[in-house]
Structures are given as C-alpha cells and as structure tokens.
Amino acid sequence: MILLLACSTPEGPILFAAASTRSAVEEALESWSGPPVRSSYAATSLLARQIEAGAPADVFLAAHPEWLEAEPFLSNRMVLVGEGEGCVLVADEHVPAGRYAREALDAEFISAPDAPAVRVMFDQGICPRAALYATDAEGLSGTPLEVGAIEYPMAALTEAGADLEAHLRSQKPTFEAHGFQ
Numbered sequence: 001m002i003l004l005l006a007c008s009t010p011e012g013p014i015l016f017a018a019a020s021t022r023s024a025v026e027e028a029l030e031s032w033s034g035p036p037v038r039s040s041y042a043a044t045s046l047l048a049r050q051i052e053a054g055a056p057a058d059v060f061l062a063a064h065p066e067w068l069e070a071e072p073f074l075s076n077r078m079v080l081v082g083e084g085e086g087c088v089l090v091a092d093e094h095v096p097a098g099r100y101a102r103e104a105l106d107a108e109f110i111s112a113p114d115a116p117a118v119r120v121m122f123d124q125g126i127c128p129r130a131a132l133y134a135t136d137a138e139g140l141s142g143t144p145l146e147v148g149a150i151e152y153p154m155a156a157l158t159e160a161g162a163d164l165e166a167h168l169r170s171q172k173p174t175f176e177a178h179g180f181q
Contacts, residue, residue, distance in 0.1 A: 011035070012034070012035030012036045012037060013035065013037050013038070013058040013059060013160055013161050013164040014037075014039075014040070014057050014058050014059075015037050015038070015039045015040070015057070015058065015059045015161075015164060016039075016040050016042075016047040016051060016055075016057040016060045017039060017040070017047075017059075017061040018041070018042075018043070018044045018061055018062055018096075018115075018152065019041045019042055019063075019114040019115055019116050019117075020063055020076070020097065020114075020115040020116060020135060021041070021061055021063070021152065021175075023178060024174060024177075025039065025041075025061065025168070026039075027171075027174050027177075027178070028167070028168055028171035028174045028175065031167075034164065034167070043091075043094065043113065043114045044062045044064055044067050044095070044096055045094045045095060047062070047067075048060075048062065048067040048068070051157070057157055057158075057161075058156065058158045058160045058161030058164060059154065059155070059156050059164050059165050059168070060154065060155060060157055061073065061152060061153075061168070062153050062154070063076075063095075063096040063097070063115070063152055064096035064099075064150075064152075065153050066096075068153045068155060069153070070153035070154060070155035071154075072151035072152060073152055073153060073154040073168075073169065073172075074154075074175055074180040075149065075150055075152065075180065075181045076134060076135055076150040076152065076179070076180055076181070077133070077134040077144060077145075077181075078097070078100050078101060078104060078131055078132070078133060078134070078144070078145040078147050079131070079132055079133075079134050079140075079142030079143060079144055080105070080129060080131055080132075080145055081122065081130050081132055081137055081140040081141070081142040081143075082127070082128045082129035082140075083128060083129070084128040084129065085128070086108065086127065086128055086129070087107070087108045087109065087127040087128070087129070088101070088105060088107040088108070088109055088110070088129045088130060088131055089109075089110050089112055089118045089121050089122050089126060089127045089129070089130035090102065090105075090109045090110070090111060090130070090131045091112055091114055091115045091118050091131075092111045092112065092113055092114070093111070095113075095114055095115060096115075096150070097115035097131070097132075097133055098111065100131075100147040100148075100150060101131030101145070103147055103148075104131070104146055105131060105145070107129075110126060110127055115132070115133050115136055116136055118130050118132055118136065119132055119136045133150070134179050135178055135179035135180055138179065152180070
C-alpha cells in the first residue's frame with residue numbers, strides 16, 4: 001500500500017499510471033496547461049513497488065485498491081474475447097487484470113506482462129481467447145466475466161501533484177470515452 005510520502009521534483013509533475021489507462025490519460029493530458037508532465041505507465045504492482053522504493057511520483061493512478069488506499073476514480077470490466085478451446089491469454093498474476101481473469105476462469109493460461117500486452121498478443125494470434133479489460137477490447141465482441149468491482153483509485157502523493165490530480169479528475173468524460181466508467 002502506498003503512503004502519501006513520495007518525493008517530488010521541481011521539473012514538473014510525475015504521473016505513475018496503470019498501463020491500461022495510457023491512451024485515456026494521454027488524451028486527458030492534452031488539455032493540461034501546467035508544467036510538462038512526465039508519465040510512467042506499467043503494471044500497478046510494479047509502479048507501487050517503485051514508489052515504495054523511493055521513485056519520485058506526484059500522482060498515482062492504480063488499477064487496484066490493494067496498491068493505493070484512495071477514493072476510486074474509474075472503474076472497468078473484464079471480458080473474454082475470441083472463440084474456441086485451448087489457452088487463454090491473461091495478464092501476469094501480479095497484475096490486477098491477471099488476478100481478475102484467474103478468479104473468473106478455469107483454463108490453461110498464457111501470461112502477458114500487463115493488460116495492454118494481452119491485446120497485442122491476442123491480435124498476433126498467440127491464443128484463440130483472451131481475458132481483457134473492456135477498455136482494451138475495443139472492436140472485439142466479448143462475454144463479460146463475473147469478477148468483483150474493478151476500481152482504479154487515484155491520489156496526489158505530493159503537494160505538487162494536487163493540480164494534476166484535479167485536472168485528471170476534471171477529464172472524466174475523456175476517460176468515459178475510452179470505455180472507463
């Protein structure tokens with residue numbers, strides 16, 4: 001769990017965000033008028049460990065409340081795409097999307113490093129089926145998977161991150177346009 005003690009830097013805010021939020025965050029940042037934002041996108045668990053080890057971050061947008069105790073900002077759904085039998089592509093078990101998929105399915109899994117990589121590997125034909133966040137399944141028909149609430153908490157970790165967090169929250173329609181709820 002992240003404590004709100006991260007270090008800040010004077011160059012502009014640093015955003016650590018779950019890989020599954022990248023396209024929506026980048027669009028939301030297009031209207032940011034503050035100093036340039038430096039963004040890092042990866043698996044929530046990896047980002048949280050980096051912050052805990054002292055990596056500078058001003059705002060953290062996580063894909064699971066286990067890694068950040070804060071009010072949920074976004075929510076998502078899991079879907080199973082593809083047809084046939086055999087393996088199912090899922091995110092690594094240390095990644096929230098991978099945990100959700102493993103809870104909902106009984107199958108042979110092939111792991112990808114993070115949620116967006118599952119879509120890339122599925123599009124390459126690695127497996128006939130994939131468990132994806134609904135936001136990563138654009139253009140594919142999928143069957144909803146029964147998993148608990150998928151919540152994305154967000155918090156400013158430093159005073160320098162407060163304006164960036166407020167800006168991202170004000171861009172909720174942008175996130176909704178990318179399929180988040």
